[in-house]
Amino acid sequence: xxxxxxxxxxxxxxxxxxxxxxxxxxxxxxxxxxxxxxxxxxxxxxxxxxxxxxxxxxxxxxxxxxxxxxxxxxxxxxxxxxxxxxxxxxxxxxxxxxxxxxxxxxxxxxxxxxxxxxxxxxxxxxxxxxxxxxxxxxxxxxxxxxxxxxxxxxxxxxxxxxxxxxxxxxxxxxxxxxxxxxxxxxxxxxxxxxxxxxxxxxxxxxxxxxxxxxxxxxxxxxxxxxxxxxxxxxxxxxxxxxxxxxxxxxxxxxxxxxxxxxxxxxxxxxxxxxxxxxxxxxxxxxxxxxxxxxxxxxxxxxxxxxxxxxxxxxxxxxxxxxxxxxxxxxxxxxxxxxxxxxxxxxxxxxxxxxxxxxxxxxxxxxxxxxxxxxxxxxxxxxxxxxxxxxxxxxxxxxxxxxxxxxxxxxxx
Amino acid sequence: xxxxxxxxxxxxxxxxxxxxxxxxxxxxxxxxxxxxxxxxxxxxxxxxxxxxxxxxxxxxxxxxxxxxxxxxxxxxxxxxxxxxxxxxxxxxxxxxxxxxxxxxxxxxxxxxxxxxxxxxxxxxxxxxxxxxxxxxxxxxxxxxxxxxxxxxxxxxxxxxxxxxxxxxxxxxxxxxxxxxxxxxxxxxxxxxxxxxxxxxxxxxxxxxxxxxxxxxxxxxxxxxxxxxxxxxxxxxxxxxxxxxxxxxxxxxxxxxxxxxxxxxxxxxxxxxxxxxxxxxxxxxxxxxxxxxxxxxxxxxxxxxxxxxxxxxxxxxxxxxxxxxxxxxxxxxxxxxxxxxxxxxxxxxxxxxxxxxxxxxxxxxxxxxxxxxxxxxxxxxxxxxxxxxxxxxxxxxxxxxxxxxxxxxxxxx
DNA sequence: GAGTTTTTTCTCGACAGTCGAGAAAATAGA
DNA sequence: TCTATTTTCTCGACTGTCGAGAAAAAACTC
Numbered sequence: 001x002x003x004x005x006x007x008x009x010x011x012x013x014x015x016x017x018x019x020x021x022x023x024x025x026x027x028x029x030x031x032x033x034x035x036x037x038x039x040x041x042x043x044x045x046x047x048x049x050x051x052x053x054x055x056x057x058x059x060x061x062x063x064x065x066x067x068x069x070x071x072x073x074x075x076x077x078x079x080x081x082x083x084x085x086x087x088x089x090x091x092x093x094x095x096x097x098x099x100x101x102x103x104x105x106x107x108x109x110x111x112x113x114x115x116x117x118x119x120x121x122x123x124x125x126x127x128x129x130x131x132x133x134x135x136x137x138x139x140x141x142x143x144x145x146x147x148x149x150x151x152x153x154x155x156x157x158x159x160x161x162x163x164x165x166x167x168x169x170x171x172x173x174x175x176x177x178x179x180x181x182x183x184x185x186x187x188x189x190x191x192x193x194x195x196x197x198x199x200x201x202x203x204x205x206x207x208x209x210x211x212x213x214x215x216x217x218x219x220x221x222x223x224x225x226x227x228x229x230x231x232x233x234x235x236x237x238x239x240x241x242x243x244x245x246x247x248x249x250x251x252x253x254x255x256x257x258x259x260x261x262x263x264x265x266x267x268x269x270x271x272x273x274x275x276x277x278x279x280x281x282x283x284x285x286x287x288x289x290x291x292x293x294x295x296x297x298x299x300x301x302x303x304x305x306x307x308x309x310x311x312x313x314x315x316x317x318x319x320x321x322x323x324x325x326x327x328x329x330x331x332x333x334x335x336x337x338x339x340x341x342x343x344x345x346x347x348x349x350x351x352x353x354x355x356x357x358x359x360x361x362x363x364x365x366x367x368x369x370x371x372x373x374x375x376x377x378x379x380x381x382x383x384x385x386x387x388x389x390x391x392x393x394x395x396x397x398x399x400x401x402x403x404x405x406x407x408x409x410x411x412x
Numbered sequence: 413x414x415x416x417x418x419x420x421x422x423x424x425x426x427x428x429x430x431x432x433x434x435x436x437x438x439x440x441x442x443x444x445x446x447x448x449x450x451x452x453x454x455x456x457x458x459x460x461x462x463x464x465x466x467x468x469x470x471x472x473x474x475x476x477x478x479x480x481x482x483x484x485x486x487x488x489x490x491x492x493x494x495x496x497x498x499x500x501x502x503x504x505x506x507x508x509x510x511x512x513x514x515x516x517x518x519x520x521x522x523x524x525x526x527x528x529x530x531x532x533x534x535x536x537x538x539x540x541x542x543x544x545x546x547x548x549x550x551x552x553x554x555x556x557x558x559x560x561x562x563x564x565x566x567x568x569x570x571x572x573x574x575x576x577x578x579x580x581x582x583x584x585x586x587x588x589x590x591x592x593x594x595x596x597x598x599x600x601x602x603x604x605x606x607x608x609x610x611x612x613x614x615x616x617x618x619x620x621x622x623x624x625x626x627x628x629x630x631x632x633x634x635x636x637x638x639x640x641x642x643x644x645x646x647x648x649x650x651x652x653x654x655x656x657x658x659x660x661x662x663x664x665x666x667x668x669x670x671x672x673x674x675x676x677x678x679x680x681x682x683x684x685x686x687x688x689x690x691x692x693x694x695x696x697x698x699x700x701x702x703x704x705x706x707x708x709x710x711x712x713x714x715x716x717x718x719x720x721x722x723x724x725x726x727x728x729x730x731x732x733x734x735x736x737x738x739x740x741x742x743x744x745x746x747x748x749x750x751x752x753x754x755x756x757x758x759x760x761x762x763x764x765x766x767x768x769x770x771x772x773x774x775x776x777x778x779x780x781x782x783x784x785x786x787x788x789x790x791x792x793x794x795x796x797x798x799x800x801x802x803x804x805x806x807x808x809x810x811x812x813x814x815x816x817x818x819x820x821x822x823x824x
Numbered sequence: 825g826a827g828t829t830t831t832t833t834c835t836c837g838a839c840a841g842t843c844g845a846g847a848a849a850a851t852a853g854a
Numbered sequence: 855t856c857t858a859t860t861t862t863c864t865c866g867a868c869t870g871t872c873g874a875g876a877a878a879a880a881a882c883t884c
Contacts, residue, residue, distance in 0.1 A: 003647070004450045005425040007840045007870060013417040014842090030862060038416045040843045045863060069860025070850040155778070165778060233645065235415070243743040247774035249735060251663070261774045323661060331655040331743050362659035362673045366567070366577060419841060419870045426871090442833060452872045457834060481831025482879040 011047075014039060015399035018047050019056075022075060023103075023391060024207055027060050029072035048075055056081050056101075056398055077102050082146040082394050085134060085186070086386035087127070088193065088379070089152040091168055091223060091290065094127070095379070098134045101394065103387050107138050113168075120172040124179055131184075146397065147390040148186045150176055151193045151382060153224055155244055161190045165259070187393065192242035194220040194340075196385025197378060198228030199240045201338055203388050206238065215335045217328065219245075219321070220378060221343025221350075223271045223291060224258070229332065245328065246270070250320045255283040268320035271296055271343070277313035278303075293342055300346045314349035321350065322357020329370060330363045336371035344376045423459075426451060427811035430459050431468075434487060435515075435803060436619050439472050441484035460487055468493050468513075468810055489514050494558040494806050497546060497598070498798035499539070500605065500791070501564040503580055503635060503702065506539070507791075510546045513806065515799050519550050525580075532584040536591055543596075558809065559802040560598045562588055563605045563794060565636055567656055573602045577671070599805065604654035606632045606752075608797025609790060610640030611652045613750055615800050618650065627747045629740065631657070631733070632790060633755025633762075635683045635703060636670070641744065657740065658682070662732045667695040680732035683708055683755070689725035690715075705754055712758050726761035733762065734769020741782060742775045748783035756788045 014037075021036050022028055030048065034041045051057040052075075060074040081101040088095040091113070098107040111130060113123075135142050154166030161177040163169065180188050198218040205213045215231035215238075227245030230238050246266040247259050255276075257267035262284070267273045272287040278299045303310035325337060339347060354372075358364050375381065426449070433448050434440055442460065446453045463469040464487075472486040493513040500507040503525070510519040523542060525535075547554050566578030573589040575581060592600050610630040617625045627643035627650075639657030642650050658678040659671050667688075669679035674696070679685045684699040690711045715722035737749060751759060766784075770776050787793065 004429055004871095005422040006872090007419055007422060007842090010417040010419060010422055010870090011841060017416055031860090041862080042844075042864080043842055046841085049863095067860085068852050068858075070848095070862065072861065165774075234651075239646075244775060245743065248739050248742040249773045257774070259774045259777075261772055261777060263772065264774060327660050327739055328743060330660040331657065331740060360673055360675065361661045362577075362669070362671045362676060363656060365673060416842095418843090419868085422841090422870060443831090453833080454835080454873075455871055458870085461834095479831085480829075480881045482833065482877095484832065 012399050014043065015047055015051070016396055018044070018051070019077075019395040019399060020392065022057070022077060023395070027074035027076040029074050031072065033075070054398075079104070080144075082398075083135075083140055083144050084147040084149065084387070084390040084394065085131060085145055086383060086390065087131075087148070087150045088382055088386070089150065089166075089168060090193075091153070094130070095383075096130050096134055097383060097386070098138060098140070099387055099390075101391070103391055107134060109134075120169050120174050123169070124174065128179070128183075131180075142183070143185045145184065145186045146394045148180060148184065148188050149191065149386045149390040150189070151191045151196055151386065153193050153220075153226055156190045156192055156242075158190055158192075161188050163190065187397070189390070189393065191385075191389070192226065192228065193382055194218055194226030194228035195240050195242035196228070196389065197338075197340055197381040198230040198242075198385075199238070199389055200381040200384035201375065202230035202238050202240065203384075215333075217325075217332075217335055217337045218381075219325070219337055219339050220341040221269070221321075221339060221346075222341040222378075225266045225269050225321070226341075227328065229335075231332070231335070243328070245324060248324055248327070250324060253283060256285065256287065258287045265320045265324045269317040269324075274313045274317050275299065277316055278310045280309055296342075296346070300349060303349050311349070314346060315353040315356075318350035318353020318355075319357045320353075322354040322359075324357070325354070325370070326358045326361035326364060329367075330361065334363070334367040334370060336373065339372065339374050340376060340378045340381060342376075342378070344374045347374055424811050426455065427459055427463070428808055430456065430463070431489075431807040431811060432804065434469075434489060435807070439486035439488040441486050443484065445487070466810075491516070492556075494810075495547075495552055495556050496559040496561065496799070496802040496806065497543060497557055498795060498802065499543075499560070499562045500794055500798070501562065501578075501580060502605075503565070506542070507795075508542050508546055509795060509798070510550060510552070511799055511802075513803070515803055519546060521546075532581050532586050535581070536586065540591070540595075543592075554595070555597045557596065557598045558806045560592060560596065560600050561603065561798045561802040562601070563603045563608055563798065565605050565632075565638055568602045568604055568654075570602055570604075573600050575602065599809070601802070601805065603797075603801070604638065604640065605794055606630055606638030606640035607652050607654035608640070608801065609752055609793040610642040610654075610797075611650070611801055612793040612796035613787065614642035614650050614652065615796075627745075629737075629744075629747055629749045630793075631737070631749055631751050632753040633681070633733075633751060633758075634753040634790075637678045637681050637733070638753075639740065641747075643744070643747070655740070657736060660736055660739070662736060665695060668697065668699060670699045677732045677736045681729040681736075685732075686725045686729050687711065689728055690722045692721055708754075708758070712761060715761050723761065726758060727765040727768075730762035730765020730767075731769045732765075734766040734771075736769070737766070737782070738770045738773035738776060741779075742773060746775070746779040746782060748785065751784065751786050752788060752790045752793060754788075754790070756786045759786055 017037050018033060021033060025036060030044055034044045048057060055078060057075045058078040060076050079100040079102045084099050086097040093110045093112045095110050097105060099105050111126065135145060152163060152166050152168065155164045157164050163174045165171055176188050176190055197220060198216065201218055202216055218228040220226040225246035228240060228242050230240045233239045247257065247264040249263050250265045250268060252263055254262055255267035255273060256262045257264035271291040275288060275291050276285060299310045303314055358369060429449050430445060433445060437448060442456055446456045460469060467490060469487045470490040472488050491512040491514045496511050498509040505522045505524045507522045509517060511517050523538065547557065564575060564578050564580060567576045569576050575586045577583055588602055589600050609632060610628065613630055614628055630640040632638040637658035640652060640654045642652045645651045659676040661675050662677045662680060664675055666674055667679035667685060668674045669676035683703040687700060687703050688697060711722045715726055770781060
């Protein structure tokens with residue numbers, strides 16, 4: 001511990017513990033909380049009382065009596081205590097969601113990104129307008145929004161909350177922190193999209209009772225390729241990161257990538273790479289900006305019917321993924337891999353190449369093939385990740401603020 | 413925090429803080445400690461008093477008066493409080509070191525690994541004997557040794573303390589925990605050698621006042637290739653890991669590696685790989701078990717004199733390293749790279765290939781070339797890492813044990 | 825050499841937090 | 855209405871940190 005500890009910090013940590021336990025295991029009674037957290041009953045009393053006074057928790061309506069004895073009263077997060085906004089910037093649309101402190105979705109809409117070459121400047125205006133619309137439609141006090149969680153594919157500087165490189169805006173950087181700080185009190189977080197997928201999947205595993213769960217990698221297959229990794233740190237907590245997998249150098253095949261380099265994994269395994277190979281376009285051709293999924297389906301159909309070059313394109317894509325995975329596993333440690341995104345519908349065509357890429361490496365020879373599964377609903381997982389992380393952050397903040405005085409704003 | 417906190421834990425953490433501060437900044441007075449740790453003077457008093465009673469700390473002999481006022485008395489770790497043993501298993505020798513709680517070396521000897529094909533079974537006997545000799549020569553109570561820190565190249569399972577694969581024993585696994593638990597009370601840790609190098613270098617940076625130090629990678633060049641990474645975690649503490657870099661797949665050139673796979677980085681950049689290439693031996697030839705450094709020097713000399721194939725061999729080695737580094741940096745984040753080991757004497761011959769390997773990647777195009785330096789004294793760094801980690805672990809353990817009663821054994 | 829100044833260390837009471845045990849509350853069944 | 859049962863609440867003990875001021879120990883002053 002490089003930093004000092006104090007009794008006040010103890011209270012803060014235990015408050016977070018109570019809030020997090022309540023999130024994971026639904027509404028709980030005083031006794032449940034004491035059991036699950038390991039805290040003494042008296043301690044739970046003090047903490048819940050404080051959180052109730054601050055209007056963070058509330059007692060649930062009386063439920064059916066369970067039997068003899070004094071009935072349990074369940075604590076739960078009070079919906080109106082806080083709100084959060086999740087924004088998912090995809091290549092063809094932007095998704096805006098509003099949720100309350102209990103994690104239930106209140107409002108949601110999408111805006112198609114009308115012009116694919118829209119500049120960042122014109123995007124930001126629409127972005128600010130959309131946030132405004134979100135709170136006004138649900139009649140929520142703007143200051144009751146405590147977290148704005150934004151995600152995009154690409155490379156983000158999460159500490160500076162700036163988009164460094166994205167398939168959508170290229171090198172045009174957007175500083176979301178600066179953009180939102182004048183009008184919004186909320187904390188702004190910027191995450192890689194596949195990081196959120198990994199977070200959501202890991203949280204599911206963790207809550208779902210998977211006993212020895214140590215970590216996983218989420219691999220998103222689509223027009224671009226993204227990787228998210230969730231692993232337990234030395235305290236047993238899940239830490240999540242999004243290495244730049246799609247643009248990791250794969251091989252010197254001269255395949256031009258969207259990022260301007262050549263030989264990236266994406267140049268072989270992204271939709272545009274598969275398309276290029278299937279149609280025998282020279283590998284240094286400038287990649288297609290957007291490939292409709294129908295187009296990909298057509299190539300896949302032909303591949304399944306035995307068309308050599310289409311089959312080969314998918315196989316090469318799989319090979320690039322497999323080799324990339326074997327490198328990633330060498331540099332981290334063995335962990336299950338979950339595939340997600342629209343590309344999973346071609347998994348039958350990719351899998352042989354993936355295995356071919358994995359098998360020759362020393363890592364796989366020692367540890368065996370990683371467990372590989374498919375979880376196609378990427379958008380759902382991204383939203384789930386947004387909520388999970390934003391709520392955890394709000395909980396932390398609530399516990400950090402000295403409670404007892406300023407009751408947070410009341411919404412709706 | 414997934415786990416509860418308590419006032420006792422606060423004391424424990426603050427005790428560790430005091431011990432760690434004392435380690436980093438040498439003997440310190442009461443006032444220094446209070447300033448450096450941020451703890452109140454009264455708190456420092458209680459903690460140091462407790463540690464003094466437990467005979468962990470002692471007051472230093474009076475030093476030259478500094479000026480007016482009551483003179484400061486300096487606290488320091490008491491040498492005899494504990495001891496540690498560091499064992500470095502290299503390919504040609506095993507190095508045994510004994511140090512005291514203050515971190516000063518007491519005894520040290522090396523045993524040549526007489527026969528390179530020695531079995532693990534015969535090794536363990538010599539190993540146990542050597543440890544015995546170490547404590548007897550210095551007349552130290554065996555139970556005063558609180559940590560035995562072992563290092564080897566290769567892949568270790570540090571939690572299970574088993575060697576999974578090493579260049580020395582191959583797949584013959586050695587379970588050091590089981591081997592030592594009957595006779596020794598000490599905690600046993602098993603680390604990858606280059607991990608310790610990274611740890612030592614990072615600790616130097618950290619203490620040496622490098623302001624914005626965020627992390628580094630140590631790359632060991634020799635008969636085999638090893639990587640250690642040190643990075644700050646979210647609490648600002650240095651976390652260190654040793655990914656399997658040497659056997660990360662590099663390219664499908666068919667170069668046979670010592671591990672049995674082909675195309676590993678080591679197959680190009682390890683000494684045997686360079687030798688094979690310089691002499692134009694077919695790439696699938698079984699690699700030399702051991703390459704004398706004189707042999708390598710000869711090849712380097714020829715390369716510097718313009719001999720094409722020797723030059724090419726080093727360049728190919730550099731290329732494999734550079735490509736590997738660009739992949740590693742993609743999967744982690746940008747950080748300085750420090751080269752160490754005997755291979756650094758050929759850095760002039762490697763550097764061009766290294767840059768060639770790095771430059772084409774998207775990561776380098778965005779972040780620039782990583783800062784690269786040389787720090788050749790690998791053996792020194794390994795020992796430094798051993799001491800640093802083992803002492804930190806002993807400090808943790810001391811703070812965890814309820815102090816005040818059982819005073820630890822007195823040595824020498 | 826006695827008093828003064830200065831600096832450091834030590835000590836005391838206040839405050840914050842957790843814990844165990846038992847009191848109080850609230851229900852179902854006798 | 856009384857009793858058994860279960861849950862929640864409350865009280866005093868314990869552990870820990872902190873700020874302020876007392877005590878200690880040296881150098882400086884006259």
